[in-house]
């Protein structure tokens with residue numbers, strides 16, 4: 001059986017890390033595409049040379065031509081401009097919308113059967129625009145945000161409780177970052193929900209609230225530290241987990257920006273919800289009941305995503 005083919009559109013910080021991880025995990029052969037000449041070629045060659053030491057088999061190719069992504073099984077999109085200090089995700093909207101149009105056309109032409117994972121920010125709007133621009137079935141186009149938000153949340157919780165990260169689960173809904181909705185009653189340490197851990201005096205409500213806020217601001221915290229770019233290790237690892245679930249038909253239950261078709265009372269919009277990712281792409285959207293305060297946070301998050309999508313429609317009326 002031929003190896004899977006992974007196409008990475010954007011060979012910057014996240015794209016390079018994606019290629020490295022996909023190689024280390026032997027997910028398939030890897031094509032790195034970027035408009036910056038030399039960058040994808042250089043990274044492909046560098047990672048290919050590491051394969052001798054790491055002992056993985058994968059062909060790597062860097063390119064400026066969409067024809068090279070032909071027949072890709074998975075396409076992960078990071079093309080665009082990253083957030084700089086002081087810049088909000090929304091500031092990126094206009095530039096990255098144009099990029100999504102180009103990328104969508106390339107995928108439509110050369111990889112129409114791929115499972116597409118968008119990472120470019122502002123995520124919830126860009127994944128919508130990419131699906132519109134590519135014309136791929138919406139169950140085959142998702143956005144990576146929830147896995148990253150929940151992995152940040154899990155990291156902070158594991159530190160707070162001084163337990164293994166493996167035993168911490170987190171459940172988040174809504175848009176990426178600032179409007180993320182953490183569902184603490186579904187987030188657990190070895191099955192014990194966070195509100196119970198507060199009662200058991202493992203932590204206080206105040207500390208938990210601080211952790212939630214730090215998680216929401218997780219991207220900005222790293223931008224502030226790096227000064228010249230945004231996070232890339234955890235975003236890449238998160239997208240690889242999603243790609244792995246698709247390629248191996250693992251049917252992982254993961255939070256992702258997914259197309260809603262009546263779930264949560266919403267239509268024609270991408271919002272972060274728990275989904276099952278398998279060989280058919282988005283195989284199920286999991287709809288849970290929200291209590292009053294969760295619903296209020298979720299509605300606020302949805303409003304902010306709707307605002308971004310409206311702005312996209314104004315800038316590019318041809319899109320949906």
Ligand code: APR
Pocket residue numbers: 009010011012013014015033034035036039078079080081082083099102119120121122229230231232235
């Ligand atoms: N087509 C292909 N590649 C493009 C295009 C385009 N039209 N426009 C820009 N790029 C490339 C850039 O040349 C660059 O190499 O996209 C790459 C982006 O890489 P970085 O600037 O290093 O950004 P990165 O940190 O990887 O983040 C990428 O993910 O988390 C989000 O906000 C982040 O939107 C950003 C994206």
